[in-house]
Amino acid sequence: MAAFVLERVIAAPPSAVFAASLDPGLHVRSMVRYGETMVEAPAGGAFTEGSTVTWRAQHFGIPFRLRSVVFDIDPPHGFSDRQLSGPFGDFLHEHVFEEHPRGTLMRDTITFRSPFGPIGRIVDRLFLREYMRRLISERNDLLASEIEATPPEWRPLGTRGAVHPMPRSGRPRTGAASA
Numbered sequence: 001m002a003a004f005v006l007e008r009v010i011a012a013p014p015s016a017v018f019a020a021s022l023d024p025g026l027h028v029r030s031m032v033r034y035g036e037t038m039v040e041a042p043a044g045g046a047f048t049e050g051s052t053v054t055w056r057a058q059h060f061g062i063p064f065r066l067r068s069v070v071f072d073i074d075p076p077h078g079f080s081d082r083q084l085s086g087p088f089g090d091f092l093h094e095h096v097f098e099e100h101p102r103g104t105l106m107r108d109t110i111t112f113r114s115p116f117g118p119i120g121r122i123v124d125r126l127f128l129r130e131y132m133r134r135l136i137s138e139r140n141d142l143l144a145s146e147i148e149a150t151p152p153e154w155r156p157l158g159t160r161g162a163v164h165p166m167p168r169s170g171r172p173r174t175g176a177a178s179a
Contacts, residue, residue: 039056
């Protein structure tokens, strides 16, 4: 199995980051570059315990469908999603949200296995792990920018009106304009 962990601080409370992470529309917007669309989605908006969703996408020029289920929802601390059917031999995404002095520490742990045994393990090591890390990182960039663009009433004391979207360095930009 291949795995990686991404961490990012978002200038918002865990409840806001948790809710945004369960928004199917935000997920679709974050994957526009990859042409991902929802073929089947939960009725009524946000993902809930047991929600299933089917995605259609094309990566590496190969079209595929991935069906996943959302489970272990623990507001506002986290949830997980796992592939039920699709291109991976196995795929698990654990989302964790922890309080942080500047808002929320968002941690994504991705564990996956490509099919095809030893050949799949080579593919995972040579390029798929980095490709997946970049894809999830880009998703997190959009998630953070959308959350941080909302009204600042929930921002931690001392940052109201001064924090702009978090750069990759993890340190907030300050001042009147983003760099």
